[in-house]
Amino acid sequence: MAMLLPLICLLSFFSFISFSSPATDTLNPSDTLRNGQTLVSAGGVFVLGLFDESFSGYYYLGIWLRADATKVVWVDTDNPIMDSSGILQILSGNLVLTDRRQVQLIVNSGSLASVTTNTSATLLDSGNFVLKEGETGTTIWQSFDIPSDTYLPGMKLGFFGLNTSQQTFHSINSWASPQNPALGIFSLSINSSDTTKLTVHRANGATIDIGFWDGNGIRFIFENSTANMFNFSFHSNANEAFYTFSTSKNYDLVWFVMNYTGNLDQYFMADGKISSVSHVLCEPSASGITEMCFSSIPSDCNDGANFSQMNGLLPSASNTTGSLNMVITDCETFCKANCSCTAFASMQNGQAGCQLYYGSKQDLLKLIQNGAGSIYIRGVAPRDAKQWKLGLAVAVPLASLLVLIPITLSCYLRWRKGLKAEKAQQEANINSDWVRLFQTSPPNHLNEVRGANNMELGIHKDQELLIFSFSTIKTATDNFAESNKLGEGGYGPVYKGKLLVGQEIAVKRLSKISRQGSLEFKNEVKVICKLQHRNLVRLLGCCIEAEESILIYEYMPNKSLDFFIFDSTKQVLLDWRRRINIIEGIAQGLLYLHKYSRLRIIHRDLKTSNILLDSDMNPKISDFGMARIFGDNDIRGKTNRVVGTFGYMSPEYGMYGLFSEKSDVFSFGVILLEIISGEKNIAFFEADHTLNLLSKVWNLWKEGSCMELMDSTLRASCSSGEVIRCIQIGLLCVQERAIDRPTMSDVVSLLSNQSFALPLPKEPAFLSHSSSTDADSSSSRQRHYSQNDITISEVHGR
Template sequence: MGRLIACVLTLLVFSPKLPFSFCTSKHNLLVPGKSISADQTLISPTGNFALGFFSPENCTKYFLGIWYNTIPNPPIVWVANRETPLDSPGVFLLGSDGNLVVLDGKTRKALIWSSNASLPASATNATIGLLMDTGNLVLGFGKDQTRDPLWQSFDHPSDTLLPGMMISLNKRTDQQRRLTSWAAVDDPKPGKFSLGIDLQVPALVVVRKENFGPYWRSAVYNLTGHESKSIAFKNPSATFLVLSFNVESDDHTDEVYFTYRVSDTSVKLRSVLNPNGLFVLLLWQDDSKTWSELGYWTGECVREKALTCGRNREGFSKVEFLKLPDHAVVLENKKSRSECESECLHNCSCKAYACANVAQGSPMRCITWYGGKGHAKNFFKKRWAVIAIAIVSATTGLLAAIFGYLLWKRISRNEDNGSAGGGKDGTELPLSGLKSILAATNNFSEANKLGEGGFGPVYKGILPENEEVAIKRLSKKSGQGHEEFKNELKLIAKLQHTNLVRLLGCCNEEEEMILIYEYMPNRSLDKLVFDPYEKIKLDWGKRFRIIEGIAQGVLYIHKYSRLRIIHRDLKASNILLDGEMNPKISDFGMARIFGMNQTEANTGRVVGTYGYMSPEYALLGNFSEKSDVFSFGVLILEIVSGKRNSSFHRFDPTLTLTGWAWELWKEGRGMEVIDESVREACEPHEALKCMHVGFLCVQEDPADRPTMSSVFLMLQGNEAASLPLSKEPAFSMHRNYPRAAVGIPAVTSFSNNVITISIPEGR
């Protein structure tokens, strides 16, 4: 299992506040006409688990939850209404459609939470709810009530992984089962940390922190089928408890699972992702009446005696099932295990070594770890001449960069005098002082950080008037930078439209380059539409309004703004959502201005994001309004399906999102393309019309694609049958084009995007 289970020094134990005496139900069954209210619970058959309403200590809100039932201070292992707490205990029952629901306790009318399963019509008034001895709440129907449930809480975990539960990832759809920490020890609302299978490397488990990225990762597992690790612990009854950790890959369903089981089912065991982001395995000890940790110490050992570098019968201890640490040094000149060991043994800075074949058939590699990054670097610096040359080169490059930057800064101030501070073109864009921006962002604190793109980090700021803003700071390490900063400043300052993000000001002081935007509380579109838990916030009505809003924004920059602009990087992460879920197009750093009579242009520097670029642009560097139309078509299909275009590239060597949707469309199965979370409640004719428009936008020949004016009219029209027939979309299959054969430009760059894949190759 490696170091999957982190260890903490202090165990945070919290208990639900149960201020009332329970009138316990006699069984684990919830049937039509019956309900669970403030003074009642469901109890699993052996009494191991209970379900009912609770209020955490120091909290005035109420939640429906499941907890261990036979121990003091019972820990909560699952919560239903995490995002919609109650002011008083509610009512839990089977709704009129057969789903498990939580209603407001006072009126018994307001829907607080629902299992929201797709049920057959025959299931109305025929479903049952069962609390199993595993802690699983099941919605059953028919003969196989528990074997093939309509819905189960194990598929929707909270912060706790019980034995038999699993976290998983569908490699084709990116749909996940994952844990989400509590906001605090007394607040069940979703916190900042989540644990699941890694999207980019589906062979490891990763803990992510909101607006931060990967926080902790497990070992990388061999997913050729099944991998299992067993660990034995001595439990209070002096017998060994064996935990079996399993990582499995199901080729039939394209899913990767992580789960664990226990040899003694009477043992109370739980794994918790706590509010601090630590994943802890806990065992209840009856003799001490406490929860104890079964984990691994993550700190570093301290050496009692100094090393003598192999002169005093020193050696190595073999350690298995560990995750390899970072900052390794590979010694390719060491051809055997003994050579590798000898090299590390006689170097006092060397802490550990490992031998591995990096690829099948490749020679053995000696991998070593030193006392720190500096030791690893110094290992290679054996020739003073090399060091001297490196220092001279670096100094020369640095001086050239400083001189170039100062020259650019002087020129850009002269060029932008009108657009930044008001002047020649009448544009008024306030200049902010660096001191006020530091105050607004608490000195660019990590707590204020919203995310990071190719330009650099973005922070939330509070201006003196209590106005919330997003502050985009150019990173000195950014692959983008000065050119994109100037471009965005010039363009977006002159654009005003309800579906474009609004630039409020800028700062160019003390070598800082900063843009200030209106704050978007619902983040970017990709954060919602591709997340299996967040996407429920986007019903079909909201999705259609987002599609319409993006279309209006693109139509504006193409036709109605003071400047005719080609965006060149339309994608889900560049669509921001305000408090009302209205879309705002952002990131004009790669946009280009067209003359009023200009129809297309050519560039030797292709910029954009793989999967959204039109074929003529990706392969030949030709771009026009129709390039943005192509990107918009991909966006439509992503919004309708809830699937990333890039996810198909990662897990299928040939299929793309457009190709997958097109095959279903041709077979008359277009409804199967629509995201399952909105399929039943959407307007079918409207959703199919959007798909049709999307196919028209992603045609291979730019001449076959509609203009944004036509797109907007088609979206507004009521008759889908009147739309033009679509040909097979471009890039419906992945193809490998030789660069020289198609004349791909020599310089290719891509915007940074944590959601999509960016590859400097045309497909």
């Protein structure tokens, strides 16, 4: 017995070490994988475990190379862990992550196992993490089906289940930054229009085809000497179309990485040593060809994206426009990006700038004028184009040409002279404080917003923000006509406008009596010009001429959220699916502001009137005049001037001027409950109500009668389980103590994963107020808010 006890202890020790150290490749139902413990593939190639990243402090389940732990090849970005207490285990047949929140995050949520299925998960030497059914060995889920930024041998990029209702699409997506594995702006996939092509996409719609199948192998646009190291194959049938590849015999492993910069990196490992080649997709070749650069060419232009050169001059017709602000290369880029643009040419008489022609190619060929110029026509021009010109020269009376050309030149020279004078006046009136603002913090990324607007804008020399002339704004809004007024907020009125090139815009004009002055104006531009997300409204430019302070945004045809949910006739237009889409979109936009944007932003004035809706009812957060920028180490801020809207303010902000990410979470919770109920929380502050919306929701929650809160127009389009879950999430967001509220990362996870268990909410803030008299209500408010100078935004329809 004395000999047996040490032996048992020794075996127990080795049993622990065998799992703590990399000695197993499989996770069984009886196992738990904690932080610091790993699985290692049988051949010792790949390691799976939890790792933390410095950007947010979250922990992720990931796979990396054993030879180099910095080479992370797969990350489960959908299920971040709050801290080092995370555990991976198999529960009810599924891979489940939990942390201190005790919320169950199902890794294989897209392919769930049966509750009775006996499963195990194995890390393979291919880098694939596979969940299999124990008895049959059937694959239930695999990490290769949800790749991150790395394309490994054996992975399939393409379309699957084309003849079924369960179609799937596999692509490689870049990280947001070297330290942040969240979804970046670049992706690698097969082309949806031509599946034989491999295409890199950018979030703003720009694309570049980097390779194609020639029948025998893949051809890349970059130097092809490395292609032999990747044995590509292409498969296509009625049900699927995909690319895959394998490693050549000369290497242990080869793989691709879609870099966060947009570069495509190729990696090679031989004898444990790793080398790489990075392909800069916008770098011209030695011959000067620039076709490798990103191009925003629409895929549906009937005549393609190539242009044929012809001699001659574009006609001076109503469907020809000119711009002094674009060189010929910019003119080509703009014309390519607009399928309606048939041709472009340099300005006549050696003037800087270019002309754009919109209309039928056949009509254009009849109208081309003789002259020493070059015209670039979309697609292939007919070979007899010169005969057209010759016939035209003979057919048209010489006298009419002699009259038309001088008149056209005279009008053009007058227009050009006026434009120069206007531009000079504009630059002379630019506020010196404004210039300093952008000299200290230049919005470099705004060069992506050029497009059509450059034809009407002047661009200040010291920054790339688009500056509209006041005359252009007056013309676009019909001199700020009342019929074009969309609404009015604390900042001032908002108008609908239309530029001469046809683009619709929203014009936000600072009111001279507004309490939100030049400080808020500069703050909004400084903040929003650095942001880029599909759920944030897009700033196109501004006007700072004379005493005007004007912001120009993309136009949102469906106005704002409050325009629909608080109107009994329009509520029916937002069924449950659309409301869920709006809730999730707002959450994604806030998560970007708090965590993934170039700056950490606290909005501070989130409300339904600041949620705009595009043509597809997708939400976009707007109005950043009150927003504040947080440093990486900042937790909360304090102000002596409370700004915002009653009903949406968190208690710590309204009473003490303290604001943080949790302030926006509170506002989001109010909006969520308003979307579900169709009722305003702000009504409490505007009328003699004993209970506000939050109090009403809390009482219904305690009574188990949450469905009574639901907007009556939703009954035919929703399930009670989803509604109750959303109400519970809303109550979690409006809890009185900021520390009790979830982060927006938590909220997004809870909204997207219906299987997660929700914690019970605590009592919300502003539960009930005595309102027996107006005086009582007034004194109560004074008692709560007397510490700070308060600026309250009123709510108006946009």
